[in-house]
Amino acid sequence: MIFLAEKAEYLFFAGIIFYWFYRKSHNRKMVVEAILAACVALSINGEIGHFFYRSRPFVAHHVNWLIPHAKNASFPSDHATAAFVIATAIWIWKKRDGWMWLVLAAGIALSRVWTGVHYPLDVAAGMLIGAGVAFAVHFLLIRFKELNKVILWLIEFYEKMESNFFKKTPLARKR
Numbered sequence: 562m563i564f565l566a567e568k569a570e571y572l573f574f575a576g577i578i579f580y581w582f583y584r585k586s587h588n589r590k591m592v593v594e595a596i597l598a599a600c601v602a603l604s605i606n607g608e609i610g611h612f613f614y615r616s617r618p619f620v621a622h623h624v625n626w627l628i629p630h631a632k633n634a635s636f637p638s639d640h641a642t643a644a645f646v647i648a649t650a651i652w653i654w655k656k657r658d659g660w661m662w663l664v665l666a667a668g669i670a671l672s673r674v675w676t677g678v679h680y681p682l683d684v685a686a687g688m689l690i691g692a693g694v695a696f697a698v699h700f701l702l703i704r705f706k707e708l709n710k711v712i713l714w715l716i717e718f719y720e721k722m723e724s725n726f727f728k729k730t731p732l733a734r735k736r
Contacts, residue, residue, distance in 0.1 A: 573647045589716045595650035602646040602694035618677045638679045641670040641687025649695035
């Protein structure tokens, strides 16, 4: 549980990097969407934390403090939000991979309660915010075609620069 609470979030960073460099046609769009959704979701968390401050369980109660943590706001859980926004974004694009990421995200959320740094409602709110924002960003990008075109253009530009650097054929030409 301690690994899930402290270090498992790095698996999501590694996963995002893997999907970015694993040259499949939709992976890079999925990664951009996941990162954009994560930025929005964590910004929402920051604003909520200013309005609804709640001390962490290890501050307010006598609980076993299993991992070191700052005595800052508990609600909502940034770890649960980040894990679920990325896992949901992956699930939207790749159902089979997404289930694995959602199970890992649930493990992270549960471990944050188990280790005494969050209340169950903190991680439940983080899960809802993360999943909700991932769906919202996905559907907004579908709805606003111009924003979608900008993202595709940026990805294509990156791929051209990458192909010049590594002397490979851009993925955009392979589609």
